[in-house]
Amino acid sequence: MLFPADVGLDLVKSKIKILTEFLDVYLKIANVHTVDFYTKDVWNQFVALPPETVISQLLCQQGETPVQEKMGVSVWDESQKLKDVAAYKRVTQDHSLPNLGVCTALDDLIQEMWGNKQKDVFLKPSTFMSSKKSHEVELMSEVIVSFAKYCSIQQVIDIGSGKGYLSSYLSMQYGLNVYGIDSSSTNTSGANERNRKLKRYWKVYQRQTKHQNQDNSAPENLKEEPTNNMEHFEEAKEQISHSGEQGNSPQSQSSHVQTPVTDTSLDSETSEKSNSVVSAQFVGSTDNEFDGTDNLLLEFLSTDAVEMSSLSRKKKDLDDIEKERRKTASLEAKAKQIKEANLYSPLTLHVTSTTELQDIISDIKDSMLVGLHTCGDLASDTLRIFVTKQELKVVCSVGCCYHLLSEEFELSGDHKECCHGLWGFPMSQYLRSSIWRCGRNARMSACLPLERVTFGQGLPSESLFYRAVLQVIIKEHFGNGKAYTALQRTKNKNVGKIYSKSSSFVDYIRKSVEKLGMDDSKMSDSLIQGYYDRYMPRMKELEAFNLLKVALSPCIEGLILLDRLCYLKEQANVAWSALVQLFDPLKSPRCYAVIGVKK
Numbered sequence: 001m002l003f004p005a006d007v008g009l010d011l012v013k014s015k016i017k018i019l020t021e022f023l024d025v026y027l028k029i030a031n032v033h034t035v036d037f038y039t040k041d042v043w044n045q046f047v048a049l050p051p052e053t054v055i056s057q058l059l060c061q062q063g064e065t066p067v068q069e070k071m072g073v074s075v076w077d078e079s080q081k082l083k084d085v086a087a088y089k090r091v092t093q094d095h096s097l098p099n100l101g102v103c104t105a106l107d108d109l110i111q112e113m114w115g116n117k118q119k120d121v122f123l124k125p126s127t128f129m130s131s132k133k134s135h136e137v138e139l140m141s142e143v144i145v146s147f148a149k150y151c152s153i154q155q156v157i158d159i160g161s162g163k164g165y166l167s168s169y170l171s172m173q174y175g176l177n178v179y180g181i182d183s184s185s186t187n188t189s190g191a192n193e194r195n196r197k198l199k200r201y202w203k204v205y206q207r208q209t210k211h212q213n214q215d216n217s218a219p220e221n222l223k224e225e226p227t228n229n230m231e232h233f234e235e236a237k238e239q240i241s242h243s244g245e246q247g248n249s250p251q252s253q254s255s256h257v258q259t260p261v262t263d264t265s266l267d268s269e270t271s272e273k274s275n276s277v278v279s280a281q282f283v284g285s286t287d288n289e290f291d292g293t294d295n296l297l298l299e300f301l302s303t304d305a306v307e308m309s310s311l312s313r314k315k316k317d318l319d320d321i322e323k324e325r326r327k328t329a330s331l332e333a334k335a336k337q338i339k340e341a342n343l344y345s346p347l348t349l350h351v352t353s354t355t356e357l358q359d360i361i362s363d364i365k366d367s368m369l370v371g372l373h374t375c376g377d378l379a380s381d382t383l384r385i386f387v388t389k390q391e392l393k394v395v396c397s398v399g400c401c402y403h404l405l406s407e408e409f410e411l412s413g414d415h416k417e418c419c420h421g422l423w424g425f426p427m428s429q430y431l432r433s434s435i436w437r438c439g440r441n442a443r444m445s446a447c448l449p450l451e452r453v454t455f456g457q458g459l460p461s462e463s464l465f466y467r468a469v470l471q472v473i474i475k476e477h478f479g480n481g482k483a484y485t486a487l488q489r490t491k492n493k494n495v496g497k498i499y500s501k502s503s504s505f506v507d508y509i510r511k512s513v514e515k516l517g518m519d520d521s522k523m524s525d526s527l528i529q530g531y532y533d534r535y536m537p538r539m540k541e542l543e544a545f546n547l548l549k550v551a552l553s554p555c556i557e558g559l560i561l562l563d564r565l566c567y568l569k570e571q572a573n574v575a576w577s578a579l580v581q582l583f584d585p586l587k588s589p590r591c592y593a594v595i596g597v598k599k
Helices: 010-032 040-044 051-058 084-096 106-114 133-152 164-173 186-219 225-243 250-254 314-338 375-389 429-433 440-445 448-454 461-478 482-490 504-517 525-569
Strands: 155-159 175-184 342-346 367-375 390-402 573-582 592-598
Touching: 010 084, 010 440, 010 525, 040 525, 051 084, 051 186, 051 525, 084 525, 106 133, 106 573, 133 164, 133 367, 133 390, 133 592, 155 164, 155 482, 164 175, 164 342, 367 375, 375 390, 375 525, 375 592, 390 525, 429 525, 440 525, 448 525, 461 504, 461 525, 504 525, 525 573, 525 592
Parallel strands: 155 175, 155 367, 175 342, 367 390
Antiparallel strands: 390 592, 573 592
16 A cells, blocks of 8 residues: 555554553643632642743743653642643643644645645635634545545545535545435535525536636727626625624534434435635646546536636747647546536435434445544544445544543443443443543643644633632522432533623623522622622632643643544554644644545
């Protein structure tokens, strides 16, 4: 196989062992719940330093040096409180995924598979996606098409496809037959509506660009401004850009559909293969390197809608223009021949590890299974489906929402009886054999964006502060009441997004208490404000402690991802597997893909 050198199973196991030994000591920081920060006096329980010292040293951008001391010797004092922030920062960096030596470089992967071949016309999706989504779709598409080309695969199944950004781009730009599966019928309908609007956009764009190119070659006194076309063009863009940037939300991916509905019916316009293409900016060559087929964009654009330098040449270069015209016409003819094989089909279904793909995709063939930010257990189920289904030859999965993973050793035996199916974590036999427990709070910490926080995009400290003080009020005023007892028993401490709807701290407390089903009539505004005044001087403690949790996030995420990689390497039918950083973590914090190829 022309893939980068495979990281061996023994090496992955050794790194998992290093991480679990490290986290056995440090996980106590990550498993603290912010809600209980003041009620359990967390700062004085775990830290022996002023919060200002912790904040300044953790946010310091100076170069780092390796930890000279053994783990746990200099970081904690005799009472196991944090005493050395610099050592804490260095040791967490040493145990973060980029420094463990198990990741495959994206550039190496692409270079190994593509070599120096020039890729086909690349369509920039930035016009109709957010910068984050555009960044993700571009890079993940390049990886997907590299494996599809190498393994001679034309069919892609996108699990948790959401609004269909990745699916439609793969279909339109690279001529792949893509099935996008999402549990939300709203997302499926949105994908169909987006296709309908995009076809209108491309028709307008074709007319407008053709008009412009004709004007460029016409005498000056015959040129006219394509005012109407441009107005329609901008109007179409406006409609598409407002069709929603909804990603693969937990609600859309984890919600169960009682009666799975297959939604493949497109309207009359969409059924004409009006796949979702999202920009009109082209770079690169017009020669398609993908599997001998040609870019489907040519089906939607006229010959002179493709930007070629020959269009601006003088009359004496007409022979070259004619060559380019005939070349483009030939590509267009070939593209029409494969039209029926390239289609984005949105489907509505709740997917689990036991889902039978043949039941929902009648013409399933050798395929690649992909998932961009699949939520919670869906990422784990994606890998299990890949391993068990013979027709799936490649998998590329980027997960998210680690806090929503089901964890095998987190719950007691009584609670386990209520759970069905396979656990989301751990997956590998190696980690399961150690009966290792992470905990929901730690998995939630794994979602914290270290790079963003480090470069100034801090956590929402005030809302977290409000919630922690609310817990003090609940304990002190409702601690002996039936409402508080029921709250503790059900662990229903979620007050939702009340902070964004509150005009002040007092307003926040009253709305939250009401939502939790408690009576706040005996609490005056001055009493509530008094709690704010009492704990406001300690807000820095909460901010500093959350930064300690952020520093641990790459270590916990690393363990979850290495467990998934280890699972693939344990499978006899998987020939090659890797962990690859696809995205810039500043743009997309959940940036790692687990990739596997079968024998």
